[in-house]
Amino acid sequence: MQHTLSVLVENKPGVLTRVTSLFARRGFNIDSLAVGPTEDPTLSRITIVVNAENTPLEQVTKQLHKLINVIKVQDLDPGEMVDRELVLFKVNAPPERRHEIIEVANVFRGKIVDVGKNSLTIEATGAGDKLAAMEDLFRAYGIKEIARTGKIALSRGLREQ
Amino acid sequence: MRVNGAQALVKALEAEGVDVMFGYPGGVALPIYDAIWDSGQLRHVLVRHEQGAAHAADGYARATGKTGVCLVTSGPGATNTVTGIANAYMDSIPMVVLTAQVATSVLGTDAFQEVDISGITLPITKHNFLVKNAADLPEVIKQAFHIASTGRPGPVLVDIPVDVSKGEIASFRYPETVGIPGYKPTTRGHAKQVKQAAELIAKARKPMLYAGGGVIASGAAKELKELAELMQLPVTTTLMGKGGFPEDHYLYVGMPGMHGPKYTNYAMTETDLLIAVGVRFDDRVTGKLQTFASKSKIIHVDIDPAEIGKNKPVDVPIVGDARNVLAAITAELRKMAAEPRTEKWMRVIDEWRRRFPLHYHREGAALLPQHVVERIDALTAGRDVVVATEVGQNQMWACQYHKVLGPRTWLSSGGLGTMGYGLPAAIGAQAGRPGSLVIDIAGDGSIQMKSQELATARIYDLPVKVVILNNGFLGMVRQWQELFYDRHYSQSVLSQQVPDFVKLAEAYDWLGLRVTQPGEVDEALVRAFEHDGPALVDCRVEPEENVYPMVAPGGSVDEMLGGIPGGPISDMLDEELLTEVWE
Numbered sequence: 023m024q025h026t027l028s029v030l031v032e033n034k035p036g037v038l039t040r041v042t043s044l045f046a047r048r049g050f051n052i053d054s055l056a057v058g059p060t061e062d063p064t065l066s067r068i069t070i071v072v073n074a075e076n077t078p079l080e081q082v083t084k085q086l087h088k089l090i091n092v093i094k095v096q097d098l099d100p101g102e103m104v105d106r107e108l109v110l111f112k113v114n115a116p117p118e119r120r121h122e123i124i125e126v127a128n129v130f131r132g133k134i135v136d137v138g139k140n141s142l143t144i145e146a147t148g149a150g151d152k153l154a155a156m157e158d159l160f161r162a163y164g165i166k167e168i169a170r171t172g173k174i175a176l177s178r179g180l181r182e183q
Numbered sequence: 184m185r186v187n188g189a190q191a192l193v194k195a196l197e198a199e200g201v202d203v204m205f206g207y208p209g210g211v212a213l214p215i216y217d218a219i220w221d222s223g224q225l226r227h228v229l230v231r232h233e234q235g236a237a238h239a240a241d242g243y244a245r246a247t248g249k250t251g252v253c254l255v256t257s258g259p260g261a262t263n264t265v266t267g268i269a270n271a272y273m274d275s276i277p278m279v280v281l282t283a284q285v286a287t288s289v290l291g292t293d294a295f296q297e298v299d300i301s302g303i304t305l306p307i308t309k310h311n312f313l314v315k316n317a318a319d320l321p322e323v324i325k326q327a328f329h330i331a332s333t334g335r336p337g338p339v340l341v342d343i344p345v346d347v348s349k350g351e352i353a354s355f356r357y358p359e360t361v362g363i364p365g366y367k368p369t370t371r372g373h374a375k376q377v378k379q380a381a382e383l384i385a386k387a388r389k390p391m392l393y394a395g396g397g398v399i400a401s402g403a404a405k406e407l408k409e410l411a412e413l414m415q416l417p418v419t420t421t422l423m424g425k426g427g428f429p430e431d432h433y434l435y436v437g438m439p440g441m442h443g444p445k446y447t448n449y450a451m452t453e454t455d456l457l458i459a460v461g462v463r464f465d466d467r468v469t470g471k472l473q474t475f476a477s478k479s480k481i482i483h484v485d486i487d488p489a490e491i492g493k494n495k496p497v498d499v500p501i502v503g504d505a506r507n508v509l510a511a512i513t514a515e516l517r518k519m520a521a522e523p524r525t526e527k528w529m530r531v532i533d534e535w536r537r538r539f540p541l542h543y544h545r546e547g548a549a550l551l552p553q554h555v556v557e558r559i560d561a562l563t564a565g566r567d568v569v570v571a572t573e574v575g576q577n578q579m580w581a582c583q584y585h586k587v588l589g590p591r592t593w594l595s596s597g598g599l600g601t602m603g604y605g606l607p608a609a610i611g612a613q614a615g616r617p618g619s620l621v622i623d624i625a626g627d628g629s630i631q632m633k634s635q636e637l638a639t640a641r642i643y644d645l646p647v648k649v650v651i652l653n654n655g656f657l658g659m660v661r662q663w664q665e666l667f668y669d670r671h672y673s674q675s676v677l678s679q680q681v682p683d684f685v686k687l688a689e690a691y692d693w694l695g696l697r698v699t700q701p702g703e704v705d706e707a708l709v710r711a712f713e714h715d716g717p718a719l720v721d722c723r724v725e726p727e728e729n730v731y732p733m734v735a736p737g738g739s740v741d742e743m744l745g746g747i748p749g750g751p752i753s754d755m756l757d758e759e760l761l762t763e764v765w766e
């Protein structure tokens with residue numbers, strides 16, 4: 023089962039290594055990882071997507087808590103979180119097919135961020151299924167390159183007290 | 184007053200109350216060694232190998248309850264401590280390891296004697312620091328000692344580049360408090376769960392206390408005894424928990440697991456309530472997990488939430504310090520006016536104790552290792568004695584035949600099983616407890632892994648005693664080869680004659696004695712123990728003696744090889760007596 027962990031850590035050198043090496047050591051494969059500072063510049067948030075059964079994941083979460091630089095670990099409930107990922111698609115686009123591709127991008131509210139002689143680069147954000155659908159459609163034209171940020175997520179506001 | 188980083192470090196160590204540290208100098212450690220030269224308080228013990236420094240700091244910590252400190256140089260000095268750090272990590276021993284490092288300006292350039300020791304020790308330290316500014320040193324040292332000694336203790340490494348030790352600080356001020364936002368160990372057990380535990384204990388017919396290293400670490404021996412005596416609960420202590428409960432007590436039922444007595448493992452299998460305190464359900468204790476304590480409800484008390492439910496699902500989890508939680512459970516039971524109801528259960532256990540005691544063939548003329556340990560135990564009775572062990576058969580015989588009576592008098596490498604641990608650990612313990620009789624029960628294989636520390640003991644007048652159960656084999660390896668590998672003694676044959684341990688002892692200006700007959704044991708041991716300085720006794724024991732009973736690796740703990748014949752638990756129950764227990 024896929025879990026999205028939101029890990030609040032001290033913004034210090036080496037902390038990311040401590041977190042990721044723990045996953046490797048305990049035999050977990052990280053599907054995606056995104057990290058950046060938070061509203062408090064001394065803290066960073068690491069969003070980790072990992073595929074794991076509940077019991078071993080609970081063990082790794084507890085081990086994460088034990089890292090001195092880790093402040094908080096949340097296993098986000100898929101029903102109660104907002105998650106986004108940003109993807110850049112560089113798609114094969116000979117001049118005669120550009121319009122089609124732009125239309126597809128528009129349907130998904132993608133943005134054209136670069137136009138080359140034979141390619142278009144489209145920026146898209148969203149949840150995983152939407153981005154997967156886009157990727158599927160672009161594949162018909164030939165995708166030259168993909169870069170993705172990894173998922174970031176926050177729990178929804180209704181959980182606030 | 185302006186000080187440099189090294190001086191600030193030494194002042195910080197003094198402020199932490201460090202009286203002795205173990206180490207070995209080298210290039211980039213020199214500024215620190217210069218500051219130590221000037222210190223009146225810090226006593227430094229120069230070892231002969233950095234692994235010895237780490238084990239000595241570990242032994243010091245186990246024997247005194249204080250945080251052990253060692254100091255080494257960069258590169259090979261640092262990597263030589265790795266085994267010692269891993270050993271302390273596995274056994275949750277508070278230790279601060281100071282490593283010197285190349286200058287920050289050349290970090291990451293493969294400079295001479297540069298190694299990324301904080302990277303290397305990431306998985307074997309509770310935490311580690313790479314200090315980049317001299318001004319940060321006091322705060323980092325404060326945090327290092329705090330992290331090492333609180334919560335679940337463990338080793339903390341501080342890597343100090345040479346320009347940081349040389350760098351100037353305007354004035355030294357040691358922080359009084361620590362603020363680490365992500366580190367707040369839970370020490371008080373949840374009241375509701377404590378109550379639930381007390382209720383289970385009050386109504387259990389066949390309870391067992393299963394106590395481990397957490398009882399020693401939290402200083403809970405008194406609280407454990409109070410609870411056990413109040414409810415008349417039988418107690419087992421793990422290898423790490425030895426000393427947490429007096430082994431001459433009626434309620435003491437041995438060490439469980441692979442080489443535990445049969446009666447202990449029968450009791451662990453038959454129990455209906457396992458009260459696990461400061462233990463981690465290690466595979467050497469549980470054997471096959473599915474059949475371990477499978478008739479039982481489990482209460483698990485540990486300060487580390489990650490240990491609870493790690494190997495075995497738990498009915499009542501209690502995160503907290505063993506001492507606090509045991510006291511709280513006892514108070515709750517008193518409030519409930521709970522009465523002990525284990526009389527019949529103890530009769531079952533007594534019957535097992537009577538039928539299946541630890542056993543070896545005492546009659547013959549051969550010198551047996553068990554006999555040597557029994558004599559050590561008898562000849563040190565009533566004395567302030569600390570026993571260290573090496574790893575292997577010697578360690579298991581020491582577990583079986585030496586009765587540990589109080590906390591912090593037993594030093595043995597549990598989780599990592601580090602050969603070579605015993606001698607340097609004994610040296611560390613002796614440095615921290617000058618008045619105690621410190622004995623290392625050793626094997627001929629293990630002792631050779633760190634025998635260069637014989638020099639350290641002599642030069643610092645640390646009168647440790649080493650008793651070698653010399654069988655000329657890597658005994659435990661040989662035993663497994665005998666039992667599971669068709670007696671193919673592949674690379675497990677040493678030699679009883681080489682080295683000549685008596686000459687080796689004498690080369691280091693120790694008293695060296697040899698024993699080859701059972702009748703010579705007492706005289707040699709007494710001479711060694713009464714000797715003013717360090718002494719070594721080379722006991723040439725029966726080469727192919729095995730440690731029994733034994734649970735085969737991966738087997739159920741009630742199915743044991745060797746010892747007095749007795750089948751699995753299903754055959755061992757006195758039905759009549761058990762029916763009474765259940766009534």
